[in-house]
Structures are given as structure tokens and as C-alpha cells.
Amino acid sequence: MLIRTPKSSQIKEHQVTDEHIYQNRRQILKSMGFLGASALMASPHARAVNWFGEDEATTFKTTALTFSQPQIYHSDEILTPEQKIISHNNFYEFGSSKSDPVANSQSFKVEPWSLRIDGLVEKPVTLGYDDLYKHFDLEERIYRLRCVEAWSMVVPWIGFSLADLIKKANPLSKAKYVVFETLYDPDQMPGQRNRFSGGGIDYPYIEGLRLDEAMHPLTLMSVGLYGKTLPPQNGAPIRLVVPWKYGFKSIKSVVRIRLTDKMPATTWNQLAANEYGFYANVNPKVDHPRWTQASERRITSGGLFTRNRIDTQMFNGYPEVASMYTDMDLRKYY
Numbered sequence: 001m002l003i004r005t006p007k008s009s010q011i012k013e014h015q016v017t018d019e020h021i022y023q024n025r026r027q028i029l030k031s032m033g034f035l036g037a038s039a040l041m042a043s044p045h046a047r048a049v050n051w052f053g054e055d056e057a058t059t060f061k062t063t064a065l066t067f068s069q070p071q072i073y074h075s076d077e078i079l080t081p082e083q084k085i086i087s088h089n090n091f092y093e094f095g096s097s098k099s100d101p102v103a104n105s106q107s108f109k110v111e112p113w114s115l116r117i118d119g120l121v122e123k124p125v126t127l128g129y130d131d132l133y134k135h136f137d138l139e140e141r142i143y144r145l146r147c148v149e150a151w152s153m154v155v156p157w158i159g160f161s162l163a164d165l166i167k168k169a170n171p172l173s174k175a176k177y178v179v180f181e182t183l184y185d186p187d188q189m190p191g192q193r194n195r196f197s198g199g200g201i202d203y204p205y206i207e208g209l210r211l212d213e214a215m216h217p218l219t220l221m222s223v224g225l226y227g228k229t230l231p232p233q234n235g236a237p238i239r240l241v242v243p244w245k246y247g248f249k250s251i252k253s254v255v256r257i258r259l260t261d262k263m264p265a266t267t268w269n270q271l272a273a274n275e276y277g278f279y280a281n282v283n284p285k286v287d288h289p290r291w292t293q294a295s296e297r298r299i300t301s302g303g304l305f306t307r308n309r310i311d312t313q314m315f316n317g318y319p320e321v322a323s324m325y326t327d328m329d330l331r332k333y334y
Contacts, residue, residue: 058102059106062231065133065223065224066138069140073139073140073141075144081301085225086102086233086234088299090147090248091252092199093203093205093252093253094190096191100191107188108236110129110236110237111237113238114127117256118256118258119179120172120259121170122169125168129237136160136164136165138159138224141157141220142155143157145250146312147248148280150288150296150312151299152310156225156227158222158225159222159224159238160223161220162178162219162220165221166178166215169259171211177211178214178258179206179207179259179260180209180257181204181205181206182203182205182251182254183204183253183255184203202270205267206267207240207249208264208266212324218243219240220241221238222238223237234252235250239251239253240252243316244318245280248276275288277333278333279333280334281315282313283314284312285330286334295311
């Protein structure tokens, strides 16, 4: 067998596999979406089997939801299979590997739950667990989720407009930004107990939007996917979905929404400002410092060697939001 070895001069520095990645290659393969987990069902005995033939218990119970399907939010794109959506996750509160959240979150308690909307509002609102499903008209919306690591999914989210929730609190005229906060519960979330396994984050996780972004009709508070309540690895019981922004803006397991007149300091922007801007609009012309954002790997039903590489669209293919950024330099305000 003839094996060609390129000269060292032919290999650019960015093409060399990082030593940490090489040493953890098996775990990283598991985290890249190649997990053939079966769908989470209401049965407490459902199980997932990954690509390595290992059994992973998925004991968290999900419940069927009643919802409408507005044509305006319909998409003809191929949906990412449910088993991929529930097994390939970024949720550092449960671990930094893509497969950690499903493995470490199955005993997560979502009831009782408390979500408070306060700050620069006339009427602060507190919602309990049942309120998340009873006081809003739930809709299924098929949105693309584009992650900064250059992979993407097409997800049938179920939820309601964030604007409907904010309106209940009657925002004051001086409110300009909306701040979101994830549950802080180290007893349930192992990543919050260990900053190394939790991505070095100073918890609780904080995200933010401008008020006009939060009030846009596309901005969704999701309480389910694939016809059922959210599993914990996907942000149970309620998470944000902002489809024209990178996935890290779509904060999970939200317990507080606060209106303010100042741009908030957000988690990833504080941790690595050169990589994660406040706006986080999907822009294929602005590369991440460590990789291109011009294309993405769409996670579909394919297996280990499926490429499914496609060009990334501006605003993730949602041009109706462009008017909010008409006078902004989107290279500077990334």
C-alpha cells in the first residue's frame, strides 16, 4: 500500500487536529450528532441506543400537547429526526459534550416551576408550570436552528410568541432590552457544580435581546417539540427560540425575564467577546475566529459519514427581520 504523506509545509496550522480533540476523539464523535437515540416517549422505560451500541436510559416523561399549525410558520424542509434533536444538544449546565445533556438530565424536575417577568414593567407577572400551557395559544412552528459550531437542524417547535408574554406585564416606555436567566440549581445541573465540565461559565446563564427583537413575531417561547413537552436536554419546561440568531441566544430552562434600559452583559459575550457578539445574527460573511460560517452541516437522518453541507443564509433564511438592522454595520455588531 502506498501512503502519501504531505510535507509539513503543505499543512496549514488551522488544519492540524488539536491535541485535546485527538485525545478525546471518541467522546467528540459521540457529540457530533451521530447518536441513534430513540425518541423520548411518555413511558418511564424508554431507552436510547447510541452509535456505539451503548444503552442510555431516557427516563424523563414527556406529555402530548394540543396546538395549532399556522401555515405562515410551515416549512417544506426535511425535519431533523426527533432522535437527533434530543441527543445532540448544547446545554452546558448538564455537561459540555453534545451527548452529556441527555445522559445527565433525565432526573431533572420541572414541576413546580416559576417564571417571573419583571424589571421595567407596570405589572410584574409570575407563571407557574401549568400557566406555561394554559394561558397561551400554542402553535407548532417549523424553525431552523443554526449553531455557531456550523451545524444546523430543522425543528418543529411548539410554543407561543414572546411578545404575548411581555405584553402581559405592560412594559414601560423606557424599557429597551430584555434579559433572560436560566435556572441555577447545581444539585440538578452537574455543569453548574464544575466550571470545567460546565464550559467555564459563571452561572446562572444570562442572555439578552433588544426589545424590538423580543417583540418580533418570529421570536418564540417554546414549551415543546415533535408534539410533546420539551425534554430537559432541550430546555424543559420553557426556552427561547430566536430563529435568525445563532443557537446560543436561545436560552433554555428560563426562570426570569427582566426588562431594562441598558444592554445586558450576556454569558458567552463575557466569556469570549471576540467569538460571541451580543447580536449573534446569522451572517455567513462574518467568520467565527476558528472556522468559517459560510456553510453549515445540516443534521438529517444520515449517519456517521453523511455530509449534508449547505450554504448558510443571511439571518438564517429569515429576511423579514433585516429591517431591524438597516443602519447597523453587521460586521461590527456581530
